[in-house]
Amino acid sequence: MTDKLLFLQQMAPFIAVMTALCVGGWALTTWLRVRHGYPLENSWGKAIYPRKDEETQERIKLLTQENAQLRAELGAIKDRLANVERIVTDSAHSLAHEIEGLRGIAN
Template structure:
C-alpha cells in the first residue's frame, strides 16, 4: 500500500522539476541571458563580429540620444520658466540681455 502512495509523489516531484527547468530556460531566453550546456559552455547567444559592431553602434546612439535629451530638458526648463514668470520680471531680463 505504501508503494502505491509514494510513486505518484515521485512522479509529481519529477514533473515539477521539469516544469521548473522549462520555465527557467524560457525566462533566461526572454531576458537575454546566455544559455549554458551540460558542461557550462555557452550555447546562446553566440557572439560574433556583427553582434559586437551592433552593440558598439547602439552604445554610441544611446550616448547621442542622452545628450539630445539633456538639451531638450534644458529648453523645456527655460520654456516653463517663461510661462510661469511674471511679465515684469521677464521683460526686465530681456531688456538686460539687450544691453
C-alpha cells in the same frame, strides 16, 4: 509483492507532481536567465555565452552610436525644457522686465 505494487500505485501521483514541479522550475529559471541576460550553463555548470560574429559586433557598434546620439538629443531637450519651466514659473513682472530689457538691447 502486492504490498510493493500497492505502495508504488499510491506514490505515483506524488512522483508525477514532483517531476512536473522540477521540470517547470528548470524551465522558469532558464527563461529568467535568458530574459535578464545571464549566460546559460551546460551540464557541467560552465557558462555558455552566445557566439559573437562580425555581424553581431557591427550591430552592437551601430546601436552604441545610436544610443550616444539619443542621449545627446535627450540632454538638449532637457535644457530646453528647463528654460521653458523657468519661463512658466517666473512671475509675469519679471518676465515682462526681461523681455523689455531684450528689446532695449536689440534696438
